[in-house]
Amino acid sequence: MDERKGKGKDKKVRGKGDEKITHVIKRYVRIGCDLTEGENIEMALQDLNGISVSHIESNRDIETLVDQENLD
Template identity: 55%
Template sequence: MIIIGHWKEWYDISPRRWLFLEAGEAKTAIDSHHAQISHAIKRWVKIGHEIEEGEDIENAIKDLSGTHVSHLEPDRDKEKGKLGTINGISNWHEFTWPETGENTGYICTRALPEFGNWNKISHCQIDKITKSRTFGKPTPIYTTHTQPSKSWTVPLTSRKGNFFNKIVP
């Protein structure tokens, strides 16, 4: 969660909200897409192919709608010093990184999405957890992603009220 707070500086991406949901329980469209990928790989093996390298995975899922595939090798040469843990983090499932207002610079968390009081993690707490370690922008090795042969469309659900006003604490 601390690294995500650097995304604006490193990639010009502003993370607004991060929700942790139990994986594979079909709570999101991503779970559905993940299930399709998993099924395609299992089918690929069942019809006689083997998965021995990344290219085999690419071949197994290349015909899935809206699926881009790229080989990503994380930069693991960084210092591996021990880091502390944010107390209570395993109980929190919603995270935000406000860029405006009184909570700018904090990581705000709570146990349930859109319900309950916010826990605010300050710069001082983050420094204590990270033991004042500095984080540099990762430099992973990656290949250009493939282009899907078909697009993946997801119907958007409508919601009353202004959802974006509820995201930022």
């Protein structure tokens, strides 16, 4: 199911790709890699087929990522 948020150009469509991205990022952090820079995030996602990434701004600290990891 797609979920639309925001107005105009800020709309975001969420789908199956978001689940893959979330899984890859959590795995990348678990093995001890740093995701504080956009380049690191791009590297983590580079092997996902059908996913393209643009305009990455890292604005979360490691505590936030760990808190999200504990939700699973």
